[in-house]
Amino acid sequence: MVMSGDMCRILSLDGGGAKGFYPLGILREVEAFLPRPIHETFDLIFGTSTGSIIAALLATGRSVDEIHELYKTHVPPIMRASGKAAKSEKLRETGEAVFGDAGFDRVLTGLGVVSTKWQLETPMIFKSQVTQAHGRRATFIPGFGCKLSDAIEASCSAYPFFEIKTIKTASGDVVELFDGGYCANNPALYALADATVALGHAPENCRLLSLGCGQYPEPKRGFIARQINSFLPVQLLQKTLEVNTASMDQLRRLLYANVPTVRISDTFDKPEMATDMFEHDPKKLNLLRQQGVESFARREQEVRQLLLNEG
Numbered sequence: 001m002v003m004s005g006d007m008c009r010i011l012s013l014d015g016g017g018a019k020g021f022y023p024l025g026i027l028r029e030v031e032a033f034l035p036r037p038i039h040e041t042f043d044l045i046f047g048t049s050t051g052s053i054i055a056a057l058l059a060t061g062r063s064v065d066e067i068h069e070l071y072k073t074h075v076p077p078i079m080r081a082s083g084k085a086a087k088s089e090k091l092r093e094t095g096e097a098v099f100g101d102a103g104f105d106r107v108l109t110g111l112g113v114v115s116t117k118w119q120l121e122t123p124m125i126f127k128s129q130v131t132q133a134h135g136r137r138a139t140f141i142p143g144f145g146c147k148l149s150d151a152i153e154a155s156c157s158a159y160p161f162f163e164i165k166t167i168k169t170a171s172g173d174v175v176e177l178f179d180g181g182y183c184a185n186n187p188a189l190y191a192l193a194d195a196t197v198a199l200g201h202a203p204e205n206c207r208l209l210s211l212g213c214g215q216y217p218e219p220k221r222g223f224i225a226r227q228i229n230s231f232l233p234v235q236l237l238q239k240t241l242e243v244n245t246a247s248m249d250q251l252r253r254l255l256y257a258n259v260p261t262v263r264i265s266d267t268f269d270k271p272e273m274a275t276d277m278f279e280h281d282p283k284k285l286n287l288l289r290q291q292g293v294e295s296f297a298r299r300e301q302e303v304r305q306l307l308l309n310e311g
Contacts, residue, residue, distance in 0.1 A: 008201040009209075009307065011042040011058070012188035014245055014265065015049030015181040016213025017158070017277025018079050021071060021285045023054065023211040025292020026264055027064045030209070030303060037061065039108045041307065042209075043199075044132075046112035046191035048180040050213070052155040056148050059111040059128070060102070068289070070098060072282065079280040088163040091156055095149030104128045104143030104151075112194065113143075114180030114187045115154040118164050123183040124175065125190060126151040132194045145170025155180040158237060158277070185241045186212065186248040192256050203259045207306050210252075212245065212265020214291065217274040234276055241277075262302045266295045 013023055027038070034041050038058045047055030057067045074097075078090040104111065107128035115124045127133065130140040143151055146167050154165040154177035165177045184190055188210045195201045218235065249263065268291060275284055296303065 006201055006205060008044065008195045008199060008206045009042045010044045010046070010188070010191045010195055010206060011038070011055070012186065012191050012208060012210040013045070013047040013051030013055050014187070014210075014212040015047075015051050015155075015179065015185045015241060017050055018075050018279040018285060019213035019216075019275065019277055019288060020050030020054060020075070021068075021288040022214045022292040022295075023051070024064060024068050024071065025289040025294075026211055026296045027054070027058075027292075028068070028289075029293060029296040029300070030307075031064045033304065034307065038064070042109060044110040044112065044191050044195055046114065046187040046194075047155070048114040048185055048187045049156045049158065051187070051211075052113040052152050052180065055111060056099070056107070056113060056152055059107045059109050060099075060148075061108055072285070074098070075285065076280040076282060079278045084159075084161055084163050087161060088153075088157065088165075091153055091162065092149075095153050099147065099149040099152070102148050103146070104148060106148070107142070110194070110199075112187065112191060113148075113151045113155050114184050114190060115151065115157075115165075115177040116180055116183045118159075118176035118178055123180070123190070124154075124177060126155075127194075132198050134193075134198050139171075141170045144173075154178070161234075161237070161278070181241045181244060184244070184248055186210065186245040186252075188261075189248050189252050189255070192252065192259060196256075203256055206256075206259045208256075208259055208261040209303065209306060210249070210261060210263040210265075212263070214265055214288070214295070215242065215267040216276070217269065217271060219274045219276055234278065238276055260306055262299060262306050264295050264299055264303075266291070266298075 111128040113126040
């Protein structure tokens with residue numbers, strides 16, 4: 001049933017590892033002009049990988065400044081860790097420290113955390129509300145009965161740089177998962193499907209704010225790092241995720257052309273902006289956040305029009 005008179009506001013957050021500092025800069029400005037907290041403004045908040053961390057924190061009532069402090073504390077040690085076992089352990093410890101044993105029943109709005117099934121090669125999306133289900137509502141359990149920390153760890157497990165995450169659902173299924181970016185690094189299309197199909201909103205009554213992590217020059221690396229990269233291809237992973245992001249956004253524009261949308265993910269060409277998803281230099285991460293603020297400034301009027309209907 002189409003609820004043509006209702007408005008559905010959607011926040012979609014791309015994956016991008018440490019580059020998640022960039023959308024935090026945008027979100028700081030968005031939060032500042034909204035009359036209500038972000039989790040009360042948006043009916044759906046979807047995230048992939050680093051976007052899933054931000055999405056879950058926002059959806060459980062955390063402020064953007066709180067999230068920024070958590071990122072400053074936890075992201076550099078994760079990205080600095082050597083080897084996939086160490087990275088995964090740091091990620092697990094961070095998830096438990098930040099979310100504890102909280103499940104999806106603690107979420108205050110519609111949440112979607114995107115991960116990928118290792119064996120079936122299909123998406124597994126952890127959701128907070130039964131109204132988001134596209135079927136099997138009688139057996140729906142928020143987040144499949146998993147903890148928020150486990151779902152987010154799965155969404156962030158960028159194999160082969162992180163280990164595959166194994167979860168057990170409330171129904172007893174054991175599932176191997178890895179980074180949601182392999183199926184939807186830009187999760188906007190999945191969020192729109194929930195809004196228009198599961199929730200029944202007319203596309204023209206949806207409002208989508210889609211935030212990427214920006215595009216940057218590749219960092220220069222020394223001889224040893226170049227040799228390591230021959231075995232651990234950071235560039236290939238990033239290119240895969242970037243192609244996925246662009247493809248999903250192209251599909252979104254084709255399939256949901258009548259959904260008012262603001263997409264922010266600028267390209268930065270200056271050499272000093274060179275970075276990648278494993279950045280752990282605090283100064284560079286702070287620069288990414290500053291660039292997010294500047295990106296918002298260039299699109300502020302559009303964002304206000306989208307969310308507040310300001311002329």
